[in-house]
Amino acid sequence: MxxxxxxxxxxxxxxxxxxxxxxxxxxxxxxxxxxxxxxxxxxxxxxxxxxxxxxxxxxxxxxxxxxxxxxxxxxxxxxxxxxxxxxxxxxxxxxxxxxxxxxxxxxxxxxxxxxxxxxxxxxxxxxxxxxxxxxxKPFWKIGSSFSLKKPLKGLPKVEISNDMDLIDEDSLLSEEDLKKPNLPLVGDCEVGSTRKACKNCVCGRAEEEEKVQKLGVTMDQLENPQSACGSCGLGDAFRCNTCPYKGLPPFKLGQKVSTEIPISLSKF
Incomplete structure (x- = not known):
């Protein structure tokens, strides 16, 4: 020493x-x-x-x-x-x-x-x-600082040889998988009474509105029927001459009124 x-x-x-x-x-x-x-x-x-x-x-x-x-x-x-x-x-x-x-x-x-x-x-x-x-005694001084070099982590290297058999990804799909699915038509009949039938309506709302116009009632009156006298839902025999539900079948108050009747019956 x-x-x-x-x-x-x-x-x-x-x-x-x-x-x-x-x-x-x-x-x-x-x-x-x-x-x-x-x-x-x-x-x-x-x-x-x-x-x-x-x-x-x-x-x-x-x-x-x-x-x-x-x-x-x-x-x-x-x-x-x-x-x-x-x-x-x-x-x-x-x-x-x-x-x-x-x-x-x-x-x-x-x-x-x-x-x-x-x-x-x-x-x-x-x-x-x-x-x-x-x-x-350490070689570094107390209070000194130095930067740390973080090790670079690279992605693992994948070696592919010519002897390896590669799978064609298209072969994993069948003919049924390649067909475009037929999506069901979305109707908006139950969305609410404020909605109107679209121009190319196929869900039946347009026909429903046409029947309503002929009957002289609104969609709100059909969706949620109410009665001030309490007799509107009993049938035409109990309805007055000015009843908006004249010509419709009997119904329960608060439940949707069915219009599946001949339009000609609404005149009696």
Whole structure:
């Protein structure tokens, strides 16, 4: 490994070779041509007085769950180069799950990626446990944006060989299918009394209107017959001389009057 290394020690001092041993164990490579910067008594630090994107690797070593402080996580991300790594090597009386998860959550919130826990193969005094958590600074900057190229989804290519038999679509139709259907004539006799027979009437309305004109009643009177005296529907024997239904067969009030009688009978 080459580059700048920043080591933060919670309390006291530690030999340089111990710091380098931890770096070798994490990076799994030889350490050469490095510029180490070691900060001791770092438990009270709230910021790092150095330029941004200066450090290739940061190692934090301590024995307290409160080290390092929350404010330092953003500083770690700032001073690391894009792609730089950070490693926490903590030795505690008892390593709890919430301790590691809290540390991983702080790294994630600060903007680190590829966060994972590292097993430490160390011989420690009885009652002490050590663990490691590492993360990586992304190559992209926080807040940056870039366009996504959507994959072009083309239509599946259908290969047709000369050996394939194609079906003539006209052969799927029979002679009956090709004949023009005879649509039934639509009559408008039941549409309403306000409609009149058309010029080329074939539904029978024209004949009906002609009979009505000869009888001297309107279509409304035939479609919905009413009677002021109550005797119009009983027949001619009960009708007065001015009754409009004179000559028509008996009927029920409110029901259509049938005109299927000889026109000559309307004179009696």
């Amino acid at each position: 080459k580059g700048n290394i920043l080591a933060l020690l919670e309390n006291g001092m530690i030999p340089l070779h111990e710091v380098l041993n931890v770096v070798r164990m994490v990076k799994k490579e030889a350490v050469e041509k490095i510029n180490p910067l070691i900060i001791t008594q770092a438990s009270s630090l709230t910021s790092l007085q150095m330029e941004s994107s200066l450090v290739d690797f940061i190692i934090i070593m301590g024995r307290s769950q409160d080290f390092p402080g929350d404010r330092l996580f953003e500083e770690f991300l700032r001073v690391l180069k894009p792609g730089g790594e950070i490693f926490f090597h903590l030795t505690l009386d008892a390593v709890k799950e919430n301790t590691t998860s809290s540390l991983e959550r702080k790294l994630l919130v600060a903007g680190f990626a590829d966060i994972e826990m590292v097993r430490m193969a160390e011989v420690l005094p009885k009652g002490l446990q050590s663990f490691g958590v590492k993360g990586k």
